Amino acid sequence: MGSISAEAVKQLREKTGAGIMDCKEALSVCEGDLDKAIDQLRKKGLATAAKRAGRAMTEGTVQSYIHMGGKLGVLVEINCETDFVSKNDNFKDFTKNIAMHIAAANPVSIRREEVPQELIEREMAIYRAQAEDLGKPEKMIDKIAEGKLEKFFKDNCLMNQPYVRDPGITISDLLSELIAKTGENIIIKRFIRFQIGE
Template structure:
């Protein structure tokens, strides 16, 4: 087994944000393999987050983010369990990142369970018609629709979108990591996104 050096522990800490002792344990458990140690910490974080998911989160922050010189505005409420965590820089930075995500990626819902049944049914109809127009065989259309529906959820559901600051992870994975790091359940409760002139009829030229 490779010797676990202080430099390795420091690198793992910088890459994951986990505590020094957790980083050392992860490296020892994976024989000094940096990538496996990252996976080890992520899995541990997922397990910790799953345990906390059912806990009541009634504290938190409502944040406002204005972008593009006042052309786009976002209001978002993110809850945690205690006022102590709500006041930490890390939690507030996370909330700001979520507001920026909403401004940039235009989600319509927080999670796929929030998407109304009639919206899903309409999307399936459109996708099936598209596949038929492309000349796809009847027997594979349903499979194609399911695949494209997954893409639809990734576009319109905040938690399934790639995180704008690190597209290798989803917003859900970012949320899970924050729950593990801050030690409390965190819930993105609701948001509103406003874009200047959205929904207004544009004046027609001569």
């Protein structure tokens, strides 16, 4: 593989926000394939994020987003480790985008572990009843219901949702990219979404 073009590095930087040397290395490893290089950088971001998970987060921000002429509003708390990162433009953009995403995608919880048990049981009862109505054999009903529950988690848990501005990545991927960029542990701590008439 010859030298990596500056244009390819620039494109990869724009798409991922990763550093120049990381972009060059990923393109070199992936023989200039942009899509593969993006995946490579994402994996690296995920590994970095996992390493930082134990560190304390005492800084951050509460971001608001108001939509539809005041008919829909979101407050989200996002924490980081230092005041320096909380004032960083990448962090600020991320918090705005997450608040906007929550307004649009209406998640039930941040993570699947936080979905209330009674909601899971109610969904499972509905999925089982649907499978029974279709005349599915008894031994397949639970499997079908579990498959539909997985889809429910994907659609309704913030971290699993496809990002509204780029459905090719999840909110979890977006967060990992920010962690890789800032070098700090960052967490979406809590949110509340208000909609008139709900």
